[in-house]
Amino acid sequence: MAFTLPDLPYAIDALAPYMSQETLEFHHGKHHQTYITNLNNMMKGNEFENAALEDIVRKTYNVADKAGIFNNSSQHWNHILFWECMKKNGGGAMPGELEKRIKDSFGSVDDFKAQFAAKGAGQFGSGWVWLVSTANGKLEVTSTPNGVNPLCFAGQKALLGCDVWEHSYYIDYRNRRPDYLKAFLDNMVNWEFVARQL
């Protein structure tokens, strides 16, 4: 079954000025759509034709001759999560249960944000920065290259993901990835959505 581009869960200009309409037109309408088009072409007529997206990602991770289908399926999954992780007038206070879990794991919300921003800024080249829950119940900040995501690592569940590919911030922030990460955390994150992933 072919995958389709999900609608953004907000208006195309809802995240401005932190993420402009122009960025979303390219990022959602062009980049995300291209991953879906490529994925649909690559799964035609083979074992993945009717597979669930998560299964395609897990079964193709680190398989040498499946790199193309891995990259496009993982990026489709990553962007679905990414759009949901943001909202108009995001940032601000987080639900109590999430705040407690973050304080238990990182000491304070500010320490968590500092770690998330540093991991995102430090990811060399294209990739993602994540807040994940792990098998022992702790929350951790991780980063991954290119399309790799927490589905690839046993016991990890993604709670929050931020795209640090240049296509995510170059129109609005040019090379200032740290400014984009700060705006993401302080002005765009949908903490209610993150809390629901717990």
Ligand SMILES: [Fe+2]
């Ligand atoms: Fe992206």
